[in-house]
């Protein structure tokens with residue numbers, strides 16, 4: 001076959017692009033051609049791929065190639081960053097209603113795994129949060145759907161509310177809530193019949209159930225093997241029901257699961273859980289970062305990139321420390337450090353993590369919030385190269401220019417200059433009083 | 447006679463009703479595809495790189511599959527160059543022709559019919575991944591065969607999934623067909639064996655064997671399936687006469703991997719493509735025909751007992767690209783008139 005093994009070809013192409021320096025337009029073009037095919041082969045919707053490739057191109061061209069990477073790998077790093085961003089962070093919390101019971105509704109296409117996942121969620125809630133859920137059999141269409149849920153209830157030893165197949169789903173759900181209240185169930189999980197997103201009558205029915213129940217969560221259950229149509233399905237269900245999250249099933253298979261990316265990008269809703277098998281304990285929190293690497297099929301390259309990144313950080317930290325010692329630390333370095341810190345997460349948490357940071361003299365008037373950080377960044381960016389390296393030359397007229405350029409005031413510029421001097425002093429203290437502990441702290445700008 | 451005319455003649459020989467139902471079920475599919483191609487042709491006067499790129503996207507959006515699409519586009523580009531076609535309207539015919547070629551391959555059309563042993567027991571094993579529509583398709587097929595006057599027996603070989611036996615039982619009642627079953631957790635090979643014995647002793651015409659859904663990368667489960675297959679082989683030489691792989695039309699590229707692995711484990715003889723009543727296009731069967739040479743035998747067009755249609759490549763292609771071809775064909779009639 002002529003086009004076998006796209007991800008292998010991706011690896012091959014990556015090997016071909018060598019050299020150092022900046023990522024060139026040609027490198028990016030060659031790489032994105034293969035990335036595009038790999039994403040399409042993974043079932044990411046073609047429109048989503050198109051947008052992604054555009055952003056990747058914009059971001060990658062002209063990037064400095066990290067020392068331990070090749071330009072090809074550098075582009076893959078951009079791809080990974082983009083994918084990870086799009087996938088969002090891990091979010092596997094389930095809503096809790098102010099007044100119990102919390103109502104969860106399961107919706108989706110035929111055969112996606114709603115009924116099975118209803119059982120899995122109940123098991124999860126009981127095991128991990130000590131909840132007492134009631135399952136509700138509101139699929140009155142599929143042959144033996146009620147039997148199926150009742151069997152799962154038996155396996156879990158959890159109650160199932162059912163009314164056979166002649167009642168309508170709205171009534172069933174209403175009565176189930178009453179029962180849950182009376183019997184003190186804190187969660188109610190409603191299994192609904194599979195339906196096509198274009199089936200107006202059945203979609204109306206779901207809307208009625210929603211209006212009646214006012215559910216705290218509506219989970220769209222999606223088969224991870226879904227192809228290009230995933231966007232249409234997710235878009236329809238979301239626009240008609242405003243779903244609160246997605247559960248991706250059958251991820252224990254060998255599908256690349258590009259549907260995950262498509263669904264995220266059209267709905268923006270979090271994928272909360274992953275079904276990892278047919279058994280009732282095979283539900284896991286969804287890991288967006290792992291999904292990104294699975295979709296591209298390049299797990300090993302991803303870990304290589306991560307290693308390179310941590311190496312770079314270590315190396316930079318060392319350099320920085322030397323600079324601190326010799327007090328040759330400049331605003332230029334400051335800016336770079338800020339970038340690194342910004343990638344690490346919320347600042348107050350970081351400050352708290354620093355041993356003895358809050359006791360340290362000079363730390364108090366240096367509170368950092370993210371807004372302040374962007375001011376600082378703007379001020380430094382308005383300085384000339386020379387000013388950054390040799391802040392002592394910054395006189396009154398320079399201050400005025402910097403303030404204007406950064407949209408801040410001269411007072412703010414003054415404050416930063418003062419803080420910077422204090423900091424340099426402090427850094428010297430910190431690095432000379434090493435007291436056995438080495439490294440450990442590479443946040444010099446604090 | 448042009449290719450399209452041949453195709454249309456073939457289709458119109460089918461009963462009107464069947465063709466209509468087929469076209470109805472596929473209407474969403476057809477509309478989206480033909481609308482897109484026609485729109486494309488209208489927007490581009492010249493066949494250039496961008497034109498091919500957009501065509502590539504249209505095909506990919508139908509889940510045809512990257513490999514097949516790339517091959518297709520490459521061949522199309524060559525063909526267009528060879529015939530020196532510049533006008534997009536002209537290229538339309540080549541597109542349809544080529545697509546149909548992929549569908550047909552070198553196959554004999556009779557491959558699409560079920561391999562029924564007249565006057566003897568026919569065993570049909572139904573396999574596939576989870577939730578694709580195996581049990582439902584068996585129910586529909588049982589009804590259809592029953593309607594044709596055959597006596598049918600079903601074996602409830604899914605002893606694993608909650609409610610699977612009850613589900614087949616309900617289909618048995620709907621179709622008026624007996625179901626051979628054990629209890630949940632029983633050995634599927636043993637149920638199948640009993641099914642064969644029952645079908646034999648009752649002198650049944652067809653035995654339909656349900657199996658549990660399994661993902662193709664589960665080695666143990668695939669072995670279990672091979673075992674079921676072997677039991678059937680051992681009991682009746684030449685059986686199973688059909689091993690039908692059920693594929694969900696919503697599935698993307700993984701369907702190709704499903705087809706490959708199930709073919710290895712059970713020697714799949716045909717495909718049932720379900721859920722074509724949605725907006726998914728099931729274009730992956732193109733790739734499967736192209737790469738694995740497994741023919742589609744039935745399509746599922748809904749959840750009702752009558753929503754199963756024998757697959758007919760002519761109809762499928764006509765349904766999928768019908769509007770597209772009608773246009774080309776009308777143009778052709780026009781030019782015929784002029785020539786006369």
Ligand SMILES: Nc1nc2c(ncn2[C@@H]2O[C@H](COP(=O)(O)OP(=O)(O)OP(=O)(O)O)[C@@H](O)[C@H]2O)c(=O)[nH]1
Pocket residue numbers: 108109110111112113114115116117139142145192193194195221249250251252253274275276277278576577607659661
């Ligand atoms: N391997 C695997 N199988 C799963 C998973 N989740 C569900 N299944 C299987 O998928 C099939 C369909 O699951 P159901 O729970 O019946 O799906 P449903 O969405 O309720 O189906 P309908 O009610 O018919 O629309 C069953 O065979 C399940 O065992 C999973 O995470 N992994």
Ligand SMILES: Nc1nc2c(ncn2[C@@H]2O[C@H](COP(=O)(O)OP(=O)(O)OP(=O)(O)O)[C@@H](O)[C@H]2O)c(=O)[nH]1
Pocket residue numbers: 110111142194196574575576577578579580581582583604607610657658659660692720721722723724745746747748749753
């Ligand atoms: N819309 C539509 N739904 C279908 C079609 N075929 C099956 N279904 C539905 O798909 C769901 C799954 O069907 P099943 O027959 O239980 O699938 P299965 O392959 O036997 O599932 P497992 O035994 O759990 O692996 C059910 O809700 C069916 O009603 C079809 O052609 N169109």
Ligand SMILES: [Mg+2]
Pocket residue numbers: 114115116139142145191192193194
């Ligand atoms: Mg269900």
Ligand SMILES: [Mg+2]
Pocket residue numbers: 580581582604610656657658659
């Ligand atoms: Mg089944």
